[in-house]
Amino acid sequence: MKKEQVEHCQFSVWYPIFKQHTIKSLILPLPQNVIDYLLDDGTLVVSGSDRVAQQTQINNDSDAEEDIQWSDDETTTTVTAPEFPEFTAEVLEAINALGGLVFPKLNWSAPRDANWIALNCSLECHSLSDIFLLFKSSDFITHDLTQPFRHCNDKDSPDPIINYELVLRKWSELIPGGEFRCFVKENKLIAISQRDYTQYYPHILKQEESIVHAIEDFFNRRIQYNFLDEDFVLDVYRDSQGRVWLIDLNPFGEVTDSLLFSWEELTSGGEITQQQEGPIFRYTTSEVTVQPSPCLSYRIPRDFVDLSTGEDAYKLIDFLKLKKSQQEESDDEEADTPE
Incomplete structure (x- = not known):
């Protein structure tokens, strides 16, 4: 894998x-101050309302005491949640343009490894x-920002200049049993895997032939020879009507x-690359062969380990303040709703 491929x-x-064959999306440049914030371990999230900055008072002498002490005396330091008014306005405008709900x-x-932290365990935003709550909790996002070329074999070549962007995709309810990962080598579709292999979906066994045919047809007509590289991996979705989307x-x-x-x-030149x-096509054939999700290992994050040892209370404070703010907003909306 070369840096250019990444x-x-x-x-x-x-x-x-491939805009015509995928979900409608908007792309926003990510300002440097937002990137710095995402990589900063000092705070977890901005104010939950996206409108009002919140303040947290933390005792400067907490290092010398077993527990954090809250007080209003002169020894406290005010930590102000960061604000990004222009970027916030751009994001909200984009979210509204995409129907009010997005996949970031x-x-x-x-941030698939961080859905555990959301109230509904979903990436719906x-x-x-x-x-921000998802991004700040995701190792996948940190990888993008810090070491996107880590596994490349041309490490001695200079890293390409990356302009980081926030991608907002129109929220779509995709059935996990309809998602598949396809492996392409030398512009040839060599392998297809069930995307959510942690579950058994009976319809895949029954529709194996039609699934492979639909994906092959989509690849041959829409994808093959149109991408910049000849080796790549694509994720596709086959809907209830048999149509395939990138x-x-x-x-x-x-x-x-x-x-x-x-x-x-996939790379050794054996059965898969030579046939x-x-x-x-591989998929989970019965409930007996179901495997645990690899994302489960992310559900006890280092942040919580730090909390348990008293090393980082800032994140818990900001997390609880966000939840409180979201609850207050929900209560206000219910109060404003006419009976």
């Missing part, structure tokens, strides 16, 4: 090429604070989860 898989690179991601990754494009290498395959068999009859 660069080509940025959303803003492939989206204009950066240049490459979505309706405000900037929703997005969801994402990923680099052909270890940075991308190989799911029910291994990267060794000519069509792609190999």
Whole structure:
């Protein structure tokens, strides 16, 4: 996997090429102060209302005491939640243009490892604070911002200049059993894997032939030879009517989860890369073979470990203040609703 291949898989690179075959999305440049905020461990989220800055008072002498003490004396320091008024306005305008609910991601990754922290355990967002809560809790997002070329084999070459962007995708209710990951080598579709292999979906077994045919037809007509590289990975969705849609494009290498395959068999020149009859299709065939989700390991994050040892109370404070603010907003909306 080359750095150039990773660069080509940025959303803003492939989206204009395949715009007609994927979900409607908007791309916003990510200001440097927002990037700095996302990488800052000092605070977790901005104010939950996206309108009013919140303040937290923390005792400067807390290091010398076993517990954090709250007081109004002169020894306290005021920590103000950051504000991004212009960026906030742009994001809210984009969210409204996409129907009020969006799926957020950066240049490459979505914060799938952080859905545990959302109130509904979903990546569905309706405000900037929703997005920040997910991004600040995601190792996938941190990877995008700090080491996107980590697994490339041309490490000695200079890193491409990356202009980071916030991608907002119109929220769509996708059934996990309709998602598939496709592996393309030398512009040939060599393998297809069930995307959510942690569950058994009976319809996949029954529709195996039609699923493969639909994906092959979509690849041959819409994707093949149209992308900038000949080796890549694409995620697709097959809807209830049998139509196939492009969801994402990923680099052909270890940075991308190989799911029910291994990267060794995908790249070694063995059965998968040499067979000519069509792609190999793998899926969970029964409940007995169901595997645990790899994202489960992210559900006890380092932030909570820090909290348990008393090393970082800032994040819990900001998290609780966000939840309180969201609850107050919900109560206000209910009070304003006519009976």
